[in-house]
Amino acid sequence: MATVIDRSDHPVTGLVIPLVTALDRRGRPDPPAVRPLLAHLAAGGVTTLMLAGTNGEGPLLTPDEVRGYAAEVSAMWRELAGASARIMVGATGAGTRETLRRIECLAGLDLAAVVVLAPTYFRHTERELRAHFRDAAHHGRPVVIYNSPGYTGNPIPVSVVRRLLDEPAVIGLKDSSGDAALFGQFCALARERPGFQVAQGAERQLAEGLRLGAAGLVPGVGMLAPALCAGLFRAARDGDHAAAGALQHDVDRLAALFGIRPGASGVVVMKTALHLLGLCPPHAAAPFLPLDDTELAALRTALAPLHDLVRPAALPAARQSP
Known part of the structure; x- marks a missing residue:
């Protein structure tokens, strides 16, 4: 049985929260509005945030918006x-040129790493994928590869990652494929090169990912229940995989919320749930639409039995409407 890697200085070790981007009613980033959520995360023991990923609606924001949001959130997060x-x-572009432009726009910010997806829209060969990530790695930042084929349409095979292990700037991988066998192979690669670590991004496979040797977890539901996800990580780190499995059951209950509106619209469900808890505005970038009355009622009903998971005593009173 693999053991959980505990390298606290590595960016993907432990619990990493893929933070939402707080927006105002006109869809503009509103960094101060995320402060209650940041306080909730800090109280839950979180230390690492990932901005402008899937939950952060990164591809729907301009590079300047991402930079501005990252700068303000970083200052608040370090204070907390x-x-x-x-x-x-995250630096997500349809192609390599846009990806590099997004990395360039982050110049001067104190970041642990940039998180780079495969290109989107067109399907690419393994040689092209390797070239894409090598170009990102030569741009002066530590790079975490993000394998999310459901969004990019370009799965990153083990063979590509293996060839990238000779790039010192490529320090890790977040895998959200949900393929446990593939994830196990990524973890095996991590054992081949010191300094390269793997994080599990598939929420229903957190405990299994840690059992296979993941260094960290990147669960969106960690915004709702950071202490739960941190506890799951600690249990697996300490070798108590039975306890981690029991906590996974509670994570699965939270992940079921996304079924209220499946697909990428899980962003809207998450933001609305956070809003009902008084933690973040519900607004999402166009073309996302707010939950309709039926969906909102379903979300309230689904949240009610999860009160103990998502509402520590330190949280403010829940709001009644988005």
């Missing part, structure tokens, strides 16, 4: 989480 605070930012 202290010296252990770490920030990663």
